Amino acid sequence: MSDGMLIRTFREQLENQSTTLAEQHERQKRGDRLIWWYFLELEGFTPQEIEDVYCDGGGDLGIDAIWIDDRDVVHIYSFKNPEKADKTFPVTGVDRLLSGLRLIFDENHDSVSSPELKEKIDAIYQIVPTGYVIHIVTSGQGIGQESERKLQSFVDGTQTPSKELFQWQLEDIVFLQRRFYQKNLPSVEEPIEFATANPPHLLESGSAECYFFSATGQQLASLYASYGERLLQRNIRADQGNTATNRAIFASCTGDGSNNFIHFNNGVSFLADSVNWDPMRRRVTLTSSQIVNGGQTVRMLRKAQLAGTLKSDVIVPVRAISSGGDRQFGSDVTVNQNNQNSMQTGFLRSNDPAIVQLANSLASIGFYLERRKNELKTATEAEVKAIEAKIRNKLAGRVIRLKEGTQAYVATYFRQPEIAKKNPKKMFQSQEDSGYFDRIFSTDISAEKITISMAIMNTTEQFVAEFKKRMLRKRRRDQAGEAASDQEYRSILGDLLVDRHPGTIDQAIPQSAIFLAATTFQDWVDIRKLDPKLLPDALAENDNALIKEHLLMAFDFARDNPMSMDRSWPTMMKSNKFVAQVVAYIKGIRKYHRTT
Numbered sequence: 001m002s003d004g005m006l007i008r009t010f011r012e013q014l015e016n017q018s019t020t021l022a023e024q025h026e027r028q029k030r031g032d033r034l035i036w037w038y039f040l041e042l043e044g045f046t047p048q049e050i051e052d053v054y055c056d057g058g059g060d061l062g063i064d065a066i067w068i069d070d071r072d073v074v075h076i077y078s079f080k081n082p083e084k085a086d087k088t089f090p091v092t093g094v095d096r097l098l099s100g101l102r103l104i105f106d107e108n109h110d111s112v113s114s115p116e117l118k119e120k121i122d123a124i125y126q127i128v129p130t131g132y133v134i135h136i137v138t139s140g141q142g143i144g145q146e147s148e149r150k151l152q153s154f155v156d157g158t159q160t161p162s163k164e165l166f167q168w169q170l171e172d173i174v175f176l177q178r179r180f181y182q183k184n185l186p187s188v189e190e191p192i193e194f195a196t197a198n199p200p201h202l203l204e205s206g207s208a209e210c211y212f213f214s215a216t217g218q219q220l221a222s223l224y225a226s227y228g229e230r231l232l233q234r235n236i237r238a239d240q241g242n243t244a245t246n247r248a249i250f251a252s253c254t255g256d257g258s259n260n261f262i263h264f265n266n267g268v269s270f271l272a273d274s275v276n277w278d279p280m281r282r283r284v285t286l287t288s289s290q291i292v293n294g295g296q297t298v299r300m301l302r303k304a305q306l307a308g309t310l311k312s313d314v315i316v317p318v319r320a321i322s323s324g325g326d327r328q329f330g331s332d333v334t335v336n337q338n339n340q341n342s343m344q345t346g347f348l349r350s351n352d353p354a355i356v357q358l359a360n361s362l363a364s365i366g367f368y369l370e371r372r373k374n375e376l377k378t379a380t381e382a383e384v385k386a387i388e389a390k391i392r393n394k395l396a397g398r399v400i401r402l403k404e405g406t407q408a409y410v411a412t413y414f415r416q417p418e419i420a421k422k423n424p425k426k427m428f429q430s431q432e433d434s435g436y437f438d439r440i441f442s443t444d445i446s447a448e449k450i451t452i453s454m455a456i457m458n459t460t461e462q463f464v465a466e467f468k469k470r471m472l473r474k475r476r477r478d479q480a481g482e483a484a485s486d487q488e489y490r491s492i493l494g495d496l497l498v499d500r501h502p503g504t505i506d507q508a509i510p511q512s513a514i515f516l517a518a519t520t521f522q523d524w525v526d527i528r529k530l531d532p533k534l535l536p537d538a539l540a541e542n543d544n545a546l547i548k549e550h551l552l553m554a555f556d557f558a559r560d561n562p563m564s565m566d567r568s569w570p571t572m573m574k575s576n577k578f579v580a581q582v583v584a585y586i587k588g589i590r591k592y593h594r595t596t
Contacts, residue, residue: 006177007085007173007174007177008085010173010176010177010180011085011139011173014034014037014139014173014176017037017041018033018034018036018037018081019033021033021036021037021040022036025047026469026472028472028476029056030081030083031056031064031079031080031081032056033081034079034080034081034137034139035050035054035056035064035065035077035079036050038079038137038176039053039065041180042176042179042180044373044374046401046404048404048461048513051510053065053066053067053077053120054116055114055116055117055119055120056079057114057116059112059113059114059117060100060114060116060117061096061097061099061100061101061103061104061112061114061117062078062093062096062097062098062099062100063076063077063078063097063100063101063117064077064078064079065077065079066117066120066121066123066124068123068124068127068129070425071130072127072128072129072130073129073130073131073132073133074124074129074131074132074133075132075133075135076101076132076133076134076135077135077137078093078094078097078134078135078136078137079137079138080093080137080138080139080140081138081139082138082139082140084140085139085140085141085173086140086141087138087140087141088138088140088141088142088143088144088147089136089138089140089142089143089144089147089170089172090147091144091146091147091150094136094143094147094150094151095150097134098150098151098154101134101154104121104124115507115568115569115570116570118568118570119511119568119570119571122567122568122571123422131163131164131165131166131167132158132165132166132167133166133167133168133169134151134155134166134167134168134169135168135169135171136151136168136169136170136171137171137172137176138170138171138172138173139172139173139176140172140173141172141173141174142170142172142174143170143172151168152168154166154168155167155168164244167243169241178229188227188230188231188288188289188290189287189288191285191286191287192223192270192272192285192286192287192289193283193284193285193286194213194215194219194283194284194285194286194318195219195282195283196213196214196215196282196283196284197282198213199213199277199279199282200212200213200277200284200320201213202277207324208321208322208323208324209275209321209322210319210320210321210322211275211277211284211319211320211321211322212317212318212319213284213318213320214262214315214316214317214318215268215315215316215318216312216314216315216316217253217261217301217304217305217310217311217314217315217316218305218310218312218314220268220297220298220301220302220316221298221301221302221304221305221310222305223298224298224299224301224302225302225305231290231291231298232290232291232295232298245296246296246299246300249265249296249297249300249301250300250303250304252264252265253300253301253304253310253311253314254304254307254309254310254311255311258311258313258314259311259313259314259315261314261315261316262315262316262317265297265316265317266293266294266297266317267294267297267316267317267318267319268291268293268294268297268298268316268317268318268319269291269292269293269294269318269319269320269321270286270289270290270291270292270318270319270320270321271289271290271292271321271323272286272287272288272289272290272320272321272322272323273287273288273289273322273323273324274286274287274288274322274324275320275321275322284320286320289320297316301314301316349402349428349437350371350372350402352437352441354441355369355371355402355441356371358441358445358447358450359371361446361447362391362400362447362450362451363390363391364447365447365448365451366391366392366393366398367391367393367398367399367400367447367450367451368387368390368391368395368398368399368400369400369401369402369405370399370400370401370402371402372402376395376399400450400451400454403424403427404454404457405450405453405454406420406424406427406428406440407420407421407424407427407457407514408420408450408453408454408456408457408517409440409445409449409450409453410427410436410440411453411457411514411517411518411521412452412453412456412457412517412518412521412532413444413445413449413453413521413532414436414439414440414444415518415522416436416576417514417515417517417518417574417576417579418574418575418576418579419436420514421514421574422574427440448533449532452532452533452535452536453517453521455536456517456520456521456532456535456536456539457513457514457517458536459536459539459540459547460512460513460514460516460517460520460539460547461513463513463516463539463544463547464509464510464512464513464516466492467492467493467509467510468510470488470489470491470492471488471489471506471509471510473488474486474488474489486498486502489505492544493505493548493551494548496552497548497551497552497555500552500555500556501552501555501559504555504558504569507568507569507570508551508554508555508569508570508572508573509551510570511569511570511573511574512551512573514573514574515554515573515574515578515579516547516550516551518579519550519554519579519582519583519586520535520539520546520547520550521535522579522583523550523583523586523587523590524538526583527583527586527587527590528590550582550586553582553585553586553589554582556585557581557582557585558572561581564578564581
């Protein structure tokens with residue numbers, strides 16, 4: 001198949017998939033289709049995680065999403081989804097984006113009209129970012145030279161002598177196709193051989209064998225030439241492009257100090273079903289193998305080889321780990337080999353004894369804890385059957401993801417909604433890293449509490465999701481000039497909320513799921529002294545009356561205490577301080593009604 005045919009069929013696939021996603025999530029804008037497809041299919045985000053990074057809409061300054069990863073790198077996205085594949089990313093879009101970035105980083109963002117964008121800007125100012133990456137994402141063909149010059153000029157203007165603060169990267173239809181292809185390729189099943197001058201050093205530890213040896217840069221570059229990205233499917237980090245790190249690798253393997261490459265580079269790690277050393281042929285043979293760490297190194301070696309500048313004296317350290325076909329062990333190796341990369345912290349904690357025990361406890365009451373991201377998505381039919389046999393239930397409705405389950409518990413029983421929503425990575429960090437892992441996964445936690453807190457969270461999230469649907473429909477009716485468009489709100493919120501707080505509803509409710517889980521839990525358990533097991537059903541009773549009551553009390557409190565609102569509504573709904581203030585207000589109301 002030609003490259004042109006490949007891109008055309010991929011774009012057809014992209015259109016079909018993104019249209020289906022738009023229908024499922026009631027997204028009308030064409031740009032939203034690409035945004036949702038990108039984060040679901042390429043980044044593996046959940047719908048709620050997409051909502052958390054999404055900020056497209058009126059007053060967005062050309063910024064459609066902002067994501068702060070676990071390394072405190074700020075990723076800023078601008079998306080374009082043209083109807084014609086030959087369209088480039090427009091220069092007007094780049095101009096708008098750069099103007100917005102200058103406004104934000106000049107600390108002059110009070111004029112930003114979008115509450116979603118303002119909330120994310122506030123989050124940036126609450127951390128010390130380690131860097132910024134601007135993602136120019138388009139389903140069209142590339143970017144014009146004028147736009148490229150403007151972006152590079154902006155990036156160059158932020159550099160310091162010691163640090164490259166900003167980077168930008170183009171992710172057009174060719175890039176998207178390559179990333180999708182990489183994620184869906186099988187492992188390299190063909191045996192891979194390395195000729196080595198010396199026998200490899202073998203270590204047997206635990207349940208696996210590990211071989212240490214060296215390979216020439218030419219060997220590894222030729223290996224990549226043969227298999228391409230098939231070789232790197234389990235390498236979590238995709239091609240990073242022209243970054244400072246990659247430029248340094250390229251310089252090391254092409255410059256005067258190339259004979260010291262082995263001392264400057266961390267090397268390449270392979271994971272294979274089996275690794276064998278043949279002393280007669282002096283060959284190390286890997287079967288069913290993947291590179292799980294060192295993908296950038298191999299790509300740069302191949303780039304230098306293609307340019308004819310790869311030095312013949314480049315030697316690379318290689319580690320080959322034999323998994324014996326053990327899928328679980330292979331997954332563990334991949335996680336831990338990549339723990340310096342941009343990954344969710346909870347994923348790296350998935351094999352902590354406390355998490356494993358919690359998973360076993362949940363299985364005993366019929367629930368499955370998905371400890372690793374996308375674990376079920378890649379599970380075989382036999383593996384699914386084994387899981388269902390263990391939990392004695394079908395998986396449907398019985399799966400709790402590690403991050404979401406922990407967030408629900410932290411927002412309720414642990415009484416720290418701000419950590420759950422704004423700083424979820426701290427849930428899995430140790431006390432030495434200013435985290436809460438040891439305190440959360442202590443003797444207080446139990447499988448029953450996790451399931452109760454998840455049921456509470458599911459109910460509040462369903463309420464918020466239904467409100468968001470009504471909000472979109474109301475906006476469409478308002479744009480069409482239809483009368484009584486607020487009926488969309490009255491049918492879910494009732495007249496009292498709509499009449500008393502019309503200006504607050506749109507700003508606060510879309511971000512209120514964790515806030516509602518926290519306040520209703522503390523009201524139910526701490527103030528009213530009721531059994532938490534009864535709360536999920538109580539929240540859903542009488543057309544979500546308890547949820548609406550809590551929203552009304554929170555809005556009334558803010559109206560009567562304006563000094564409490566020192567941030568935007570989306571930010572306040574994630575604040576421990578605001579939750580405590582509202583709970584205290586609710587306690588006063590409950591006490592008053594008991595005495596009158």
